[in-house]
Amino acid sequence: MxxxxxxxxxxxxxxxxxxxxxxxxxxxxxxxxxxxxxxxxxxxxxxxxxxxxxxxxxxxxxxxxxxxxxxxEDQDASLCDKYGKRYLESKGQDAGRxxxxxxxxxxxxxxxxxxxxxxxxxxxxxxxxxxxxxxxxxxxxxxxxxxxxxxxxxxxxxxxxxxxYYAGITCAVMDLQDTSVKYPAISEMLGNGTIYALGCDDGLAMSFQRNDNDVIKVVASGRWQEGWLKKIGLNESDHAGILARLKKEYKDWAPEFIRVFDEYKGDVSVLPLYMxxxxxxxxxxxxxxxxxxxxxxxxxxxxxxxxxxxxxxxxxxxxxxxxxxxxxxxxxxxxxxxxxxxxxxxxxxxxxxxxxYEPGGLEKWVAFLKEKFEKQGDLQLLELLDKKQ
Incomplete structure (x- = not known):
């Protein structure tokens, strides 16, 4: 039975x-x-x-x-600093994922x-x-x-x-719809796959990820206190206010990254991470x-x-x-x-x-990936990484 x-x-x-x-x-x-x-x-x-x-x-x-x-095709990935300098780029590689x-x-x-x-x-x-x-x-x-x-x-x-318990990071998530028409510059910047951009010294990060059906998911995240939104006087339904605050937080970042805070007019989901x-x-x-x-x-x-x-x-x-x-x-x-x-x-x-989210994190990540790719024999990535040294 x-x-x-x-x-x-x-x-x-x-x-x-x-x-x-x-x-x-x-x-x-x-x-x-x-x-x-x-x-x-x-x-x-x-x-x-x-x-x-x-x-x-x-x-x-x-x-x-x-x-x-x-x-x-969306296994492509790029790793950048907040100024847009690319430290790693993988295109056209099938990692089986x-x-x-x-x-x-x-x-x-x-x-x-x-x-x-x-x-x-x-x-x-x-x-x-x-x-x-x-x-x-x-x-x-x-x-x-x-x-x-x-x-x-x-x-x-x-x-x-x-x-x-709170893991120390809060994410602000934006779903960009019909990106090829409504956000052509962001869509062209991303291409396929995902871009990860790290601020390191400011405790901030961003990612741009290609989804199906012409959607791009943008995540702005930082080492903000638990309850960050309430502490800065905003509520979850004030999407315009959240975008304005994000633009202020990321004021030193490259224009191609932060243009999303001006161009995007949809909902923003603020999600603290727990573990x-x-x-x-x-x-x-x-x-x-x-x-x-x-x-x-x-x-x-x-x-x-x-x-x-x-x-x-x-x-x-x-x-x-x-x-x-x-x-x-x-x-x-x-x-x-x-x-x-x-x-x-x-x-x-x-x-x-x-x-x-820590100072020097980008360099440590590049060093880790270089060692990993050397073992895997990924020559395309190694060539790019060597140029960044």
Whole structure:
């Protein structure tokens, strides 16, 4: 008899877990707070890695579908200082990590599930190892409850007592639509892929990232205090005021970067970054576990968050399939593996985050990448780096 499994959260981790289980004859129930799949924008583009995100999609039977949407041309990347000087440039290189929009990944996973698996509009209020208490009813009788409910997980307290803390960086995010028509200069500057620009001595950074459908996501970020927006007398709905403040903060930056603060007229999302401690673990439970951001929330500076979340879902699904009558063993096996992977990734994210916003960080990053590319034999990048020395 198949175990009765509840998955809280229809993000990458929870949907990967559900999809693989369904393919192997185990039908879980996914409880999602959102009213529908279109209730929220799912974020920007990301690169899926072969051993984690891509492997998880393959286990879901979605490799062919993934290749329909994967943008191999958007693996281009440039690293600049705040004056626009390029220290590193990679163009036309296939690193095996194509870009794809988050919304496309989610929709592929949703489409792989039969009707009835996801129960939308379920706002979890509280949970125990034996029950899920929603606003208007309670669900019980599960052999396993999986918290795939993100940074502020309501399932996490059943596993550990640690809560996320502010990572010291706040991001202001702008989504530029129809960029080839509305923002041609920015679109031409970017080309394909992503530009990273570091201020280093001012604690600021910017990134310009090509998304699908002629969209460019611009992120201005800095070492601002938690609650920065409120402390400078602005609220989240004052988008014009936020843009004016950003223009002031970045006044010493190159015109090609800061023109976005004048040209952009849309919404600005101000997002403080939070994280869980590097190396977090807890005593395994018999019937409850957490995966993805619920288990190892980290900053985005390693590019591993979604990849690890999907790998967590894949590894837990495989463990359940191998031990359907011993859920506790499946949990312990998955968590041990997850902790090791997350410790490496979250430490890398933390160190990379420090590097981006500290004096001398750009030079250290270039030196690190030069050593890496020497080992990989990437002559195009080495030639450019040598010219910058």
């Amino acid at each position: 198949s175990p009765k499994i509840a998955i809280v959260g229809a993000g990458p981790a929870g949907l990967t877990l559900a999809s693989i289980l369904v393919r192997n004859g185990i039908t879980p129930t996914v409880f999602e707070h959102d009213a529908s799949s279109t209730a929220r924008i799912q974020g920007g583009s990301l690169d899926l890695h072969p051993g984690t995100g891509q492997a998880a999609l393959d286990a879901c039977g979605l490799t062919a579908e993934f290749k329909k949407y994967a943008r191999y 194509p870009e794809i929009d988050r919304g496309q990944i989610r929709q592929m996973l949703l489409d792989s599930l039969p009707d009835g698996v996801i129960r939308w509009g379920h706002h979890l209020v509280a949970a125990t190892e034996d029950s899920l208490q929603f606003k208007d009813h309670t669900e019980t009788g599960f052999d396993l409850i999986v918290g795939a409910d993100g940074a502020w997980s309501k399932i996490r307290p059943l596993c550990c007592t640690v809560t996320p 869980l401690p590097v190396g977090l673990r807890w005593p395994s439970r018999q019937k409850v576990t957490i995966i993805g951001d619920a288990a190892h929330l980290m900053t985005p500076f390693a590019g591993e968050g979604v990849n690890l979340a999907m790998a967590d879902g894949m590894n837990l699904a495989n463990a359940i399939i191998a031990h359907p009558d011993n859920i506790a063993a499946a949990i312990a096996e998955t968590e041990t593996r997850m902790w090791k992977m997350a410790k490496v990734a979250s430490n890398l994210a933390w160190e990379n985050g420090l590097l981006r």
